[in-house]
Amino acid sequence: KIEYQDEAGNTAASVTNTNFTYDLTTAAPTLATPAASSTDNVAINIDFTLPEAASSGTVKMTFTHTSGTADNNAPHIITFNSNFETASQHTTTLTGTDLSVNANVLSVNTNTNDALVEGAIYSVTIEYQDVVGNTAASVTNTNFTYDLTTAAPTLATPAENSIDNGTLAIDFTLPEAASSGTVKMTFTRTSGTADNNAPHIITFNSNFETAAQHTNDLDGSDLGANANVSSVDTNPNDALVDGAIYSVKIEYQDEAGNTAASVTNTTFTYDITAPTISSTAPAQDAT
Known part of the structure; x- marks a missing residue:
């Protein structure tokens, strides 16, 4: 407030400005x-x-x-x-x-x-x-x-030119954490016995989205029967086919949303039939 009284002795006059802040510091952003x-x-x-x-x-x-x-x-x-x-x-x-x-x-x-x-x-x-x-x-x-690039994953198993049976050993590594729902493994039939339901696209859940090595066993007769599998996009059977040969791809997208990266191993054979042994000589009951 500022005030004064004139020389005639009249009642003092004043004016007041409110909300003046004494500020010595810029508040932190x-x-x-x-x-x-x-x-x-x-x-x-x-x-x-x-x-x-x-x-x-x-x-x-x-x-x-x-x-x-x-x-x-x-x-x-x-x-x-x-x-x-x-x-x-x-x-x-x-x-x-x-x-x-x-x-x-x-x-x-x-x-x-x-x-x-x-x-x-x-x-x-x-x-x-x-x-x-x-x-x-x-x-x-x-x-x-x-980060402009999703770093390439590695796929140890199923390996190139390998064979496995009902229990499929899975071993892959993500060098970066993945965006939710982007870690996928795809079995694409390339030769051997026909698989009319391929490709089989498995989406893993958050357990397999960390930047780390991930190992597990999949059931070839029901790929969705695994605690780490979120879903299987297939048509409509989740089973691999005995005698079919597949390429196996693992892919993911990093948390920055960059284009997905993948790696593919080829010529994986799904084989659940035991071999048979035959003998021509000596013949059965021969003497």
């Missing part, structure tokens, strides 16, 4: 995505919140290379425009191949190339300065991986 220890691909989801309005040109996101594939152009410092300077949640999608291609980006201060590098690992910092001009506040999430 929050950064939901990219999250710590997360992975994303070309379309990078951005989600952060400013608890206070920002001074013009002070809202910045920095991708700093920390490990993985080298990025000689890092750090990549993105300055957002006035759309992202309000005290609120801000979400958008950045393009990893050109960080400047976004209606909310004012500029990218980088070293000639605005693209992140496949396989590089970054820390991601969001920072801003409040409208009072206090020291900038920031928050950093670490170990963000920029």
